[in-house]
Amino acid sequence: MLRKLLSIALASLACTAAHAADPEINFGVISTESAANLKADWQPVLEDMEKKTGYKIKAFFANDYAGIIEAMRFNKVQMAWMGNKSAMEAVDRANGEVFAQMTYADGSPGYWSLLVTHKDSVYKTLDDVLKRGKEINYGAGDPNSTSGTLVPGYYLYALNGIDPKTHYKAMRVGNHESNLMATAAKQVDVAITNTEVWEKFQKREADKAKNIQILWKSPLIAADPMVWRNDLSPDMKAKVKAFFLTYGRGDSADAKRELANMNKLTFGNFNESSNKQLVPFRQLELFKDKAKLDNDDRMDPAAKQAKLAEINKKLAELQAQIASAK
Template sequence: MKISATILAAATLGSLFAAPALAQETLNFGIISTESSQNLKQEWVPFLAEMEKQTGFKIKAFFAPDYAGIIEGMRFNKVQVAWFGNKSAMEAVDRAEGEIFVQSVDAEGNPGYWSHLLVHKDSTLNSVQDVLKNAAELTFSNGDPNSTSGFLVPGYYVFAQNGVDDPKKIFKRVINANHETNAMAVANKQVDVSTNNSENLRLVQARQPEKFANIKVIWTSPLIPADPIVWRKDMPKDAKDKIKTFFLTYGVAAPGKSQDQVKKEVETLAGLQWAPFKPSSNDQLLPIRQLELFKNRNKIAGDANMSETDKKAKLAEIDAKLADLTKRMAALK
């Protein structure tokens, strides 16, 4: 399902959420394309229906064929609130007026999730080194370029740390796809290796156990911070207050909320593979920014076509940014 309805321009956004017509106003909620729109709709519609009921806004799901579509949707105010991964959230914060306000929590209580490399269960590949050694003979399905777990994290830990600045240079063939497509491609032997993550694999296991049985995980990343929810930072305060209250009380006992309602909300969250949300901010992106800088540093350091003067200047710039990030991360502990 693709919904591209727009609302009033940013210049009139202040009046958009003003009383007394609040219940009639519209918020477009962006949902990144981790899998097919049909599956995403099934998972998200119950949650968005509750959001509509409890906030008074008319909530419309906004889908796009790739992550960039949701980022651009927020940039041009066609999306006011969105679920992102950390990498795409970073893009939304940096160039689409985005701001993180809450963070999802893993259904099993984990503080985040993990990126994986997948192969077919019958594959002779059993490690990253096996993949790199045989890459010239392998087809690789990478993630969306704006995906944290599908692209950025394996891009750094699997490739950059092993001296590979671009997977396209070493594999026989490289394509990009969403998590669901990548998992199915491996299970069906359409590609040799793909990226994925722990959250999507749980969905595959629940929905298509026979396909899941054909998948082997050969690499697991360090923990990735859980997915953020982002709003446009220029939204009116009263609108933000309503939305944030909804997220932080959803699935949680609160005055005036029955046990049956809490149970229903918890079940809806379980359909998204989540537990109740927790507050967050743009600071959760600091380790992701660090990864991106490390990756860029390795690429520049290995660029044989760049002059030593330019290289030295660019590396010094990156090192200064990394030092600043280290200080900021230390201050949060």
């Protein structure tokens, strides 16, 4: 009897040890919306990923983009859906590497940043916002958001000689969904969001969406990247990449179900990608810094020229990368 009990105990320990050793991936999701909405939309995809790779997949949410970047830096997240700006930070600071890129359900090659207001707002045009900033409460995007900060930071503000931190009466930072909610409730006068979340918002909050007016639409933003930690094992990378590049492709019932999962996220299939995807956004960040310097009349001329020379050098290096890739 004792031998039998010992055998059962050893078998149980072996099973526990084996379970503990099962490969596990914490999958980060940037906070474009509430965690509840993101979890509901991503969970079917992550469950399919778990079945097809054999890895245990856990969703990881944070209150802001920096939380996902830092989690990857400390290996609490091994893989994440990110925007191009947050992917730049992950590559530079968190041992990240781009391996795939989204496409869009409607066939669009990318998405757009939007500046919105309430339909009853006294601010009817972009010109009103640019000229009357000191009256306006502004709903800003996450500092690490491509469409919330980087793109409007250049096209909307730097090109107009404006620093949003000083231009507006008050500024509050939110995700794309909360900015739409705040605008619809007249808690802010204008706010930044993007077309990805705006599309979902019109379906989920149809009554509130009727109160939103779009004042500005950015140039096209390339579709979001998928990022993993560069130190994942080659076997894990191969299985994960195979999952994403085949997900939702084909005519089978399973493929159609998978594509429907992605469409709920406003996405289509995935294509292979790399860190080269980030080069145009690195350029954009440097262009934004350059425009800000050009508009600064208080800076010492010699110091300004030195900083401009440094920016121009970095831009030339990025341009050389683009040329060599052709």
